[in-house]
Amino acid sequence: AQSVTQLGSHVSVSEGALVLLRCNYSSSVPPYLFWYVQYPNQGLQLLLKYTSAATLVKGINGFEAEFKKSETSFHLTKPSAHMSDAAEYFCAVSVSGAGANNLFFGTGTRLTVIP
Amino acid sequence: GAGVSQTPSNKVTEKGKYVELRCDPISGHTALYWYRQSLGQGPEFLIYFQGTGAADDSGLPNDRFFAVRPEGSVSTLKIQRTERGDSAVYLCASSLSEGSYNEQFFGPGTRLTVL
Numbered sequence: 001a002q003s004v005t006q007l008g009s010h011v012s013v014s015e016g017a018l019v020l021l022r023c024n025y026s027s028s029v030p031p032y033l034f035w036y037v038q039y040p041n042q043g044l045q046l047l048l049k050y051t052s053a054a055t056l057v058k059g060i061n062g063f064e065a066e067f068k069k070s071e072t073s074f075h076l077t078k079p080s081a082h083m084s085d086a087a088e089y090f091c092a093v094s095v096s097g098a099g100a101n102n103l104f105f106g107t108g109t110r111l112t113v114i115p
Numbered sequence: 116g117a118g119v120s121q122t123p124s125n126k127v128t129e130k131g132k133y134v135e136l137r138c139d140p141i142s143g144h145t146a147l148y149w150y151r152q153s154l155g156q157g158p159e160f161l162i163y164f165q166g167t168g169a170a171d172d173s174g175l176p177n178d179r180f181f182a183v184r185p186e187g188s189v190s191t192l193k194i195q196r197t198e199r200g201d202s203a204v205y206l207c208a209s210s211l212s213e214g215s216y217n218e219q220f221f222g223p224g225t226r227l228t229v230l
Contacts, residue, residue, distance in 0.1 A: 044206070
């Protein structure tokens with residue numbers, strides 16, 4: 001079975017500070033990993049995904065994440081937070097193989113950016 | 116282009132009533148997914164369609180929940196004899212084809228409230 005754990009349901013950072021949102025996964029087979037962002041009253045939007053190519057994945061809006069198999073982690077980072085980054089962020093895992101299509105989401109981390 | 120749309124955006128109903136939630140996927144997307152997001156939780160997989168058929172309905176919580184996609188495009192999620200515990204945001208997503216590496220594009224959701 002697949003699952004993800006997001007440490008910290010709420011994270012606050014100052015504008016311009018480093019953003020670090022943590023995600024650890026559990027999977028018995030090589031995973032695909034995703035970060036989605038959800039702005040208020042909007043649908044989930046894909047930030048980036050890992051599909052077994054490069055372990056450092058760059059996404060939209062300056063975000064990136066690094067797949068670390070030894071640590072079973074896929075933490076999301078951004079060097080400098082912007083006010084517009086305030087949103088809820090979800091890590092998700094899926095697996096390869098026929099019939100494996102659904103995403104398993106973490107419980108989310110709400111990011112607050114302090115001016 | 117047009118994204119995934121869901122109607123209604125909000126639905127309030129009474130316990131025991133029947134509801135239908137509609138999803139219009141992105142044109143040309145063959146895969147369609149339904150998720151449920153309860154307050155403070157990440158989205159939870161319900162059912163996945165490839166074309167007209169339900170390829171995986173393992174996430175449906177019980178037989179009060181049913182979904183169809185008769186022409187391989189629009190899908191309807193049907194809930195019979197609604198219960199207060201069914202209150203949640205129901206999300207629909209579509210992707211170009213099946214395969215867990217494919218990006219799922221999410222709609223804004225339908226917020227269902229059962230009184």
